[in-house]
Amino acid sequence: MIKNICCIGAGYVGGPTMAIIAQKCPNIKVTVVDLNEERIAAWNDADVSNIPIYEPGLSEIVAESRGRNLFFSTEVDKAIDEAEMIFISVNTPTKTYGVGKGMAADLKYIELCARQIARVAKTNKIVVEKSTLPVRTASAIKDILDHTGNGVKFQILSNPEFLAEGTAVEDLLAPDRVLIGGDSSNEGQQAVQLLVDVYSNWVPKDKILTTNVWSSELSKLTANAFLAQRVSSINAMSELCEKTGADVNEVAKAIGMDSRIGSKFLKSSVGFGGSCFQKDILNLVYIAQSYGLNEVADYWEQVIIMNDHQKRRFAKNIIKTLYNTVSGKKIAFLGWAFKKDTNDTRESAAIYVADYLLSEQAKISVYDPKVNEKQILFDLDYLESRNESDNKSGVSVLENPYKVCENAHAIAVLTEWDEFKTYDWQKIYDSMLKPAFIFDGRNLLNKEKLEKIGFVYQSIGS
Numbered sequence: 001m002i003k004n005i006c007c008i009g010a011g012y013v014g015g016p017t018m019a020i021i022a023q024k025c026p027n028i029k030v031t032v033v034d035l036n037e038e039r040i041a042a043w044n045d046a047d048v049s050n051i052p053i054y055e056p057g058l059s060e061i062v063a064e065s066r067g068r069n070l071f072f073s074t075e076v077d078k079a080i081d082e083a084e085m086i087f088i089s090v091n092t093p094t095k096t097y098g099v100g101k102g103m104a105a106d107l108k109y110i111e112l113c114a115r116q117i118a119r120v121a122k123t124n125k126i127v128v129e130k131s132t133l134p135v136r137t138a139s140a141i142k143d144i145l146d147h148t149g150n151g152v153k154f155q156i157l158s159n160p161e162f163l164a165e166g167t168a169v170e171d172l173l174a175p176d177r178v179l180i181g182g183d184s185s186n187e188g189q190q191a192v193q194l195l196v197d198v199y200s201n202w203v204p205k206d207k208i209l210t211t212n213v214w215s216s217e218l219s220k221l222t223a224n225a226f227l228a229q230r231v232s233s234i235n236a237m238s239e240l241c242e243k244t245g246a247d248v249n250e251v252a253k254a255i256g257m258d259s260r261i262g263s264k265f266l267k268s269s270v271g272f273g274g275s276c277f278q279k280d281i282l283n284l285v286y287i288a289q290s291y292g293l294n295e296v297a298d299y300w301e302q303v304i305i306m307n308d309h310q311k312r313r314f315a316k317n318i319i320k321t322l323y324n325t326v327s328g329k330k331i332a333f334l335g336w337a338f339k340k341d342t343n344d345t346r347e348s349a350a351i352y353v354a355d356y357l358l359s360e361q362a363k364i365s366v367y368d369p370k371v372n373e374k375q376i377l378f379d380l381d382y383l384e385s386r387n388e389s390d391n392k393s394g395v396s397v398l399e400n401p402y403k404v405c406e407n408a409h410a411i412a413v414l415t416e417w418d419e420f421k422t423y424d425w426q427k428i429y430d431s432m433l434k435p436a437f438i439f440d441g442r443n444l445l446n447k448e449k450l451e452k453i454g455f456v457y458q459s460i461g462s
């Protein structure tokens, strides 16, 4: 039985996953380590509402286990040394240089972790890939460990995480399935069993699926590709709906009732974001290309092309509707996170819509209940197309949504936060320039109610 777990990477995946393991396995000591001192300090903040990741229900769970069997630390070597099982949960961004630039996953952090484990380990270890990785990464990790370790034996498992942000706690507590890939050798199967035993503390046995390592790695990329494909498919239909007079919400409902299709992931939007979909599909495309499978690569790449088109189309429509110019006009952004109930903004559609409007000299004013000014400016500064001083002068971020909308020419809804539905829309209307436009990138608000107040309301796909 495993008694001591270490997780390298205290991010959106590592943090919540380890918090649940610690909660459900009080006999296992769980230490989450990260190079980022600020992040670890935030996880250890005496006021648990200050933990660095916002997820409904997470701070309560951290409060319960922290200091008991859940620890956050920057002492990576010590945690590796003590653990029998090490989860790698560091980020694997898209490469920004060299071969595979813009497509392949950058595995430098994974390799650094492997080398660090090899250097430090004095006893046998089970290394678990939690990060989403290209197929056959496990064999590269094994190679490094076997050739640089101190005669210590390593087993590599693939255990991809399927939690979605905003619902991480629910997803971890009651997963559709847990996937564990391992080597077919006896030692490999023993390692698989030890991880199965950890999850069995709260996940029913029939939901724990074991496969070979490569099936597990590829399943994760495939799951994200299929989910993203559904969003791009319905978004493709949204444009056709706008031209034909059909309503994409009605179409989604009608097709979703077919049990073969299912009702989830059919919500048309300004485009998907998040740290995973684009990165993983690009990765899949790159892998297919590297095997010479050009049709396979093109097929999946189209999911990204459609998504980029949807974001641009949303921004262009704002400009066209505002009499073909937004120069000097105030556009209020409600929402910046890539979806509701998270403070994560990675690849959020809002960033790209803002970029487009700012390059047309719009003035943007942003309110998001969980994202602050520093993060929003960071996201824009990060884009190659933008420079810091233009961002500072073109963007304002306020903590009051009513102030954000005051004297605006238009409102753009970028995230589907529930609180937006509860606002006093009459008050907002009264404070705006007329005609007062709303571009609802999430089909969130009530069209009839808003039109009755006097808004010109446009949603996606109708």
Ligand code: UDX
Binding pocket: 008, 009, 010, 011, 012, 013, 014, 033, 034, 035, 036, 039, 089, 090, 091, 092, 093, 109, 110, 112, 113, 130, 131, 132, 161, 275, 276
């Ligand atoms: C990441 C990957 O993006 C995703 O593909 C994978 O499935 C899980 O890991 P996430 O947890 O959302 O997802 O990333 P992030 O919030 O960036 O957390 C990664 C953490 O690893 C960061 O806090 C970073 O400081 C840390 N890290 C990175 C290390 O501790 N050591 C390193 O060498 C590199």
Ligand code: UDX
Binding pocket: 161, 162, 163, 164, 165, 166, 224, 227, 231, 264, 265, 266, 267, 268, 269, 270, 271, 272, 273, 274, 275, 276, 277, 338, 339
């Ligand atoms: C996704 C996968 O769901 C999860 O299993 C995997 O582990 C990581 O990637 P996440 O990125 O956290 O999770 O969020 P998800 O709920 O999948 O949403 C991704 C994006 O798609 C968001 O921008 C969301 O707003 C958008 N989306 C989702 C739609 O536009 N329409 C939908 O119907 C569903």
